[in-house]
Amino acid sequence: MTQPAPGAIGELLALLKPFRLIVATSIVLGMIGGLSVTVLLATINNALHSPDGLTQNVVALFGGLCLLALGSSICSDIGSNYVGQHIIAKLRKTLGEKVLSAPIEQIERYRSHRLIPVLTHDVDTISDFAFAFAPLAISLTVTLGCMGYLALLSWPMFLMMVVAIAIGTGIQFYAQGKGIQGFMAARDAEDELQKHYNAIAGGAKELRIHRPRRQRMFDAGIKGTADFICNTQVRSINTFVIAKTLGSMLFFVVIGLALALQSLWPSADKAVTSGFVLVLLYMKGPIEHLVGTLPIVSRARIAFRRIAELSGKFSSPEPHLLLNEQGTPPSVVERLQLDNVSYAFPAVPGSEAFRLGPVNLSIEQGEIIFIVGENGCGKTTLIKLLLGLYAPQQGSILLNGQAIDAQNRDDYRQLFTTIFADYYLFDDVVQGDQQIPEDANTYLQRLEIAHKVSVTDGRFTTTDLSTGQRKRLALINAWLEERPVLVFDEWAADQDPTFRRIFYTELLPDLKRLGKTIIVISHDDRYFDLADQLVRMESGRVVTERTTV
Numbered sequence: 001m002t003q004p005a006p007g008a009i010g011e012l013l014a015l016l017k018p019f020r021l022i023v024a025t026s027i028v029l030g031m032i033g034g035l036s037v038t039v040l041l042a043t044i045n046n047a048l049h050s051p052d053g054l055t056q057n058v059v060a061l062f063g064g065l066c067l068l069a070l071g072s073s074i075c076s077d078i079g080s081n082y083v084g085q086h087i088i089a090k091l092r093k094t095l096g097e098k099v100l101s102a103p104i105e106q107i108e109r110y111r112s113h114r115l116i117p118v119l120t121h122d123v124d125t126i127s128d129f130a131f132a133f134a135p136l137a138i139s140l141t142v143t144l145g146c147m148g149y150l151a152l153l154s155w156p157m158f159l160m161m162v163v164a165i166a167i168g169t170g171i172q173f174y175a176q177g178k179g180i181q182g183f184m185a186a187r188d189a190e191d192e193l194q195k196h197y198n199a200i201a202g203g204a205k206e207l208r209i210h211r212p213r214r215q216r217m218f219d220a221g222i223k224g225t226a227d228f229i230c231n232t233q234v235r236s237i238n239t240f241v242i243a244k245t246l247g248s249m250l251f252f253v254v255i256g257l258a259l260a261l262q263s264l265w266p267s268a269d270k271a272v273t274s275g276f277v278l279v280l281l282y283m284k285g286p287i288e289h290l291v292g293t294l295p296i297v298s299r300a301r302i303a304f305r306r307i308a309e310l311s312g313k314f315s316s317p318e319p320h321l322l323l324n325e326q327g328t329p330p331s332v333v334e335r336l337q338l339d340n341v342s343y344a345f346p347a348v349p350g351s352e353a354f355r356l357g358p359v360n361l362s363i364e365q366g367e368i369i370f371i372v373g374e375n376g377c378g379k380t381t382l383i384k385l386l387l388g389l390y391a392p393q394q395g396s397i398l399l400n401g402q403a404i405d406a407q408n409r410d411d412y413r414q415l416f417t418t419i420f421a422d423y424y425l426f427d428d429v430v431q432g433d434q435q436i437p438e439d440a441n442t443y444l445q446r447l448e449i450a451h452k453v454s455v456t457d458g459r460f461t462t463t464d465l466s467t468g469q470r471k472r473l474a475l476i477n478a479w480l481e482e483r484p485v486l487v488f489d490e491w492a493a494d495q496d497p498t499f500r501r502i503f504y505t506e507l508l509p510d511l512k513r514l515g516k517t518i519i520v521i522s523h524d525d526r527y528f529d530l531a532d533q534l535v536r537m538e539s540g541r542v543v544t545e546r547t548t549v
């Protein structure tokens, strides 16, 4: 079991930094509220035993303290609410930005079932904590204020209370140590649960038609993990509950001892004993609040650790990747070249790492290139390198003879439109501030889906279509983006034979006539003749290259 990273506190302080003035004001106001309540208690106790009864001064003091306690507590809560909400928004924005600007390899390795719980569950946990810190400050101040008043009232009784608090704190520390282990195990299981959720959403069809797998998914997967989380959380919370109840009982032990002192030494001042009991009974609330918040603090520590871990994994954003500014993508593609490019994935335990290259390739503007080869030979990896999604580990990629580096890689990528085999279909038609071309609906007709979908307010009216039809929408998106280089990873694989023929023999030549450079990964060998260049791959290497022009 891993321990909370030291980064958790740093992460919290970094989040609080921009709000330090509001945080400090909230805490100070909270403390003023807490102190005024303590003084209020002393005033009540004095008034109870004052021979003059309730004088005008006491009434004024009482009213003033009530107003001060009320006003400062409300302002403190407003401040902590403001900070809490802004911390959550900031966390969400920061994490979103980190994911958006992380290199593709890091995202592929992190896996979505680990990413989503951090973005949802851990951020929510921090939100619970973010709203708790000012009330915590109030409770702490009330407790300290009450302790001060107890010391004023009677030293022996105060010391008795200190001993009781020391015992209570020891019990809480023990409980916290035990409880946090459970919380960590439960948090690890949340990732597992997310994986099962992904499987039941993504594999819904397969699970319907495979009863044993469905049962296993429910029994060992969802039910097993949910029960584990439930039992572990119950055990951990119970530890805190037992510790809290033991702590509560300590109050009555101390009150009992104070009353015993009073009966053993009847000379003791009655005001002292009643004040002591009054303060103790009042203090019980804030102390229980402090103790009750400990599980929230423990869970927040774990959430901060997860967020710090994600931040660490995504701590090297792609340099020069623009989220807000407009770059200056090159406008002309005369030649794309791969010069001795090599790339290797990290080795997976038990199997050898896949290595691509060294590959040399030259693509001229307006060419149609087919990349072909068996499954797993490295075609997609090759185009990810060509697209600038992976940076070559050796060799370089050249555009018009100029090497692509970290500085211009994001601009370079803007030259391409891609439909991957595992593409994501965005339902908004054209990105950025570009106008939606008037002829979007003409393309829908050309691709024979105008009877199903149209474009309204820059969006497809629906994406609930067949697999092949969805891919046609992706093709329309690609068409409308009007980029100079188009890359299709087995686009035609889901199309019917007629449309497949239209794609290869009409659409690709049309795009070529428009001056586009087209790179196609394909297993359709009957259309290989259409290629200006046929690149055949085997085990990560280009084995033959046929040029027909």
Ligand SMILES: Nc1ncnc2c1ncn2[C@@H]1O[C@H](COP(=O)(O)OP(=O)(O)OP(=O)(O)O)[C@@H](O)[C@H]1O
Pocket: 108, 345, 346, 354, 373, 374, 375, 376, 377, 378, 379, 380, 381, 382, 421
């Ligand atoms: N993210 C990854 N991490 C580790 N290895 C990977 C990763 N992606 C691919 N590989 C490995 O790289 C090899 C080439 O994969 P790639 O997707 O480039 O093949 P492909 O030729 O496009 O295959 P297909 O025709 O099946 O789409 C595979 O053998 C695979 O094991």
